[in-house]
Amino acid sequence: MNTWYPEADLVIQHAKIYTVALTCDEVKAGKTDFPIIENGGVAAKDGKIIAVGTADEVAPLIGEHTQVIDATGKILTPGFVECHMHAKWTGENLLNLDFMGVKSRQAILDAIAEKAAQAEPGEWIEGDGWNELIWEDSQELITRRDLDAVAPNNPVFLLHMTVHTIAANSLALEAVGYTKDTPQPEGAEIGHYDDGELNGLLWENGALQPMLKTKPALTDEQHLQSIELIGQKLNAFGITSVIDANLNYKQMHMYNEAHRQKRLSYRANLMFYLDPQFGSFEDNLRRLDEMDCVTGFGDEMLKLNGCKVTLDGITAAFTAAMSRREYRQRPGFYGDTIYSQEEIDALVCKATELGWQFGIHTIGDASEDRALHAFQEANKIRPVKELRHYLIHYQLPYEDQWPIMRELGVGVCLQPTIVAQMGEEPLFWPEQAERFQSPGLMFREGILAGGSSDSPVVTPNPMLGMYYAITRLDETTGKILSKGDESKVTPIQALIMYTKNAAFFSHDDDKMGSVEVGNFADLCLFDEDFITGDVERYRTVTPEKTILGGTVVYER
Incomplete structure (x- = not known):
């Protein structure tokens, strides 16, 4: 049985707090200013915010069992939504080959060849995140014959960064049952070479889903x-x-x-x-x-x-x-x-x-x-x-x-x-x-x-x-x-x-979405004020701590 204590579970002290204390109706009406508290404090209890103010104002809520975070020189924002x-789907993709941001067509084919050399025959190879529009060596799409050449013994399919296109090899297409005579799905397309043979490119859900359902669950x-x-x-x-x-x-x-x-x-x-x-x-x-x-x-x-x-x-x-x-x-x-x-x-x-x-x-x-x-x-x-x-x-x-x-x-x-x-x-x-x-x-x-x-x-x-x-x-x-x-x-x-x-x-x-009394104690703590600093800092700044319901779930 948990013991309840009449004090805050968490207090964050001495932060610059960007409260975002607005209503959505106010935002639609053009209001974007909200309280920004210097040397601020936030107290949380049972997953909710119970006090927001200056550090001195929330200090009385600190007790023997309170976790206290000294945020001097840091900024506090709501947790991001x-x-x-x-x-x-993103979590599932973390188990696959990641081609997000890869700027070379050949680098993708090389990675698949390397994976195929390590895989058992018949083992499926999946990749995600390719985008031909950023390839610097060639923007020619990867097709069935390219994939057959680097992975002849493994079904392969690559999901485009938009999640609206797949490039697959012959074994993957055969596993689904696609042939050159397969009717086009409603609202989707199964791609063909000029000679009528399947080129391994699939567009939109009607063509993608049979592939996604066929791969090992x-x-x-x-x-x-x-x-x-x-x-x-x-x-x-x-x-x-x-x-x-x-x-x-x-x-x-x-x-x-x-x-x-x-x-x-x-x-x-x-x-x-x-x-x-x-x-x-x-x-x-x-x-x-x-x-x-x-x-x-x-x-x-x-x-x-x-x-x-x-x-x-x-x-x-x-x-x-x-x-x-x-x-x-x-x-x-x-x-x-x-x-x-x-x-x-x-x-x-x-x-x-x-x-x-x-x-x-x-x-x-x-x-x-x-x-x-x-x-x-x-x-x-x-x-x-x-x-x-x-x-x-x-x-x-x-x-x-x-x-x-x-x-x-x-x-x-x-x-x-x-x-x-x-x-x-x-x-x-x-x-x-x-x-x-x-x-x-x-x-x-x-x-x-x-x-x-x-x-x-x-x-x-x-x-x-x-x-x-x-x-x-x-x-x-x-x-x-x-x-x-x-x-x-x-x-x-x-x-x-x-x-x-x-x-x-x-x-x-x-x-x-705001740091206000009664809200979930979902918060982010940063060690620099990216909002008033050089905009280029957005590219590299990351949270020092992420707090969900008053509990620290990430600490850098």
Whole structure:
């Protein structure tokens, strides 16, 4: 039996505290100033903040059993909140070959050859994170014949950094059952060479999922290890809460097991995925009706967040749905959405009727328009402002969409690091490149913008996300993607994006994302003030400590 003591469990003394003590309504109204406490103190008890003030004001809460952290010369912020990533998937990828940031096509092939030389015949080889747009030796895609040459005895598949493309060899394709005569899946593509043979390239979920389902399944212990591994990585970045999207039933079950075994070190908000890979449109409507639980079911560490739909693909694969302008690289081509207008309307309306929050992946402006139309239809059933429906990515913002978004309270989850590292700028028309995924415009227009990464697409490091939101630097070209300062944010706005704003999307902005009495004691301690210092420090600064519910879960 635990003994309860009438004193704080944790007191942090003498820190400069960036409280981010704002409401989301205030942020939408243009307010970005909040109390910054010099020589501040924070006290926590039973996982919650019980006092915030000066060091002297919280000192009386220190007792015999209180853990005291002297933070002289350091800054304290809320724990960072990640409002859109694939945490479980990222954890699973940590068990594979990592090609994130690798700038050489040949280096990838060499790594696979080395792995194949060590593997048993028939053992699957998996790699993640490749991006041909940053290769310096050649941007020719790796195909089946390339992989056959370096790994003739092992099934191989490589998942693109966008998670929308796979490159596979012959053994992997054979294991799935793909042949040159396999029909094209709905909303996806199985690639072919000019001679009609399979080239090993697969695009979008309808083609990817059979491969992902065919590879050897993780054991339960590997599932739990993946949750622990990504938890360690997230905590080292100062992240204490995550919205984890695109989960299947097994992954959600293993989250529950990790929570039961106390192996979960971040607050996990799970997204119920409605995608054609799980069946037809009618199947997904039925799945909504069959779910016993909706948004909010769970506890402080693990709960259901909302439904997610991937409405279109990505610009780099020409699978995003455009309308106002054709693809710059493919004249006359606009792409299309995965669900029709009638289908996405029906899914969102059914989910709204049942009380689900709804997040929609929208890259092209046609998909954005269709998503907003669905939200308008759903609003006739129930105010979507209460449910907090939102757009994921919102890559191409247009002025005529903003009044609808303000009226319905539709926010956006943005990924500044993708903008900087994906290398898509040459694919856009110039006026699109200046604005795509523009956090500065969202602050200006009163639309709530949350910070996220879409990891494993890019690193979930929020410091880099804030850096790129502030600078709008495209690392692949050296260009600044902003018309003046229009698309940029200030350091304070960047902090708000990755704390209070991001907490909005899990309905937690009243209990996290700021250092206030009554909130979870989720905190980050840094040994330098990156907010007032040289912006280049964002590239290298890391937390000294990360605190979850009053307990230190990471210490540098």
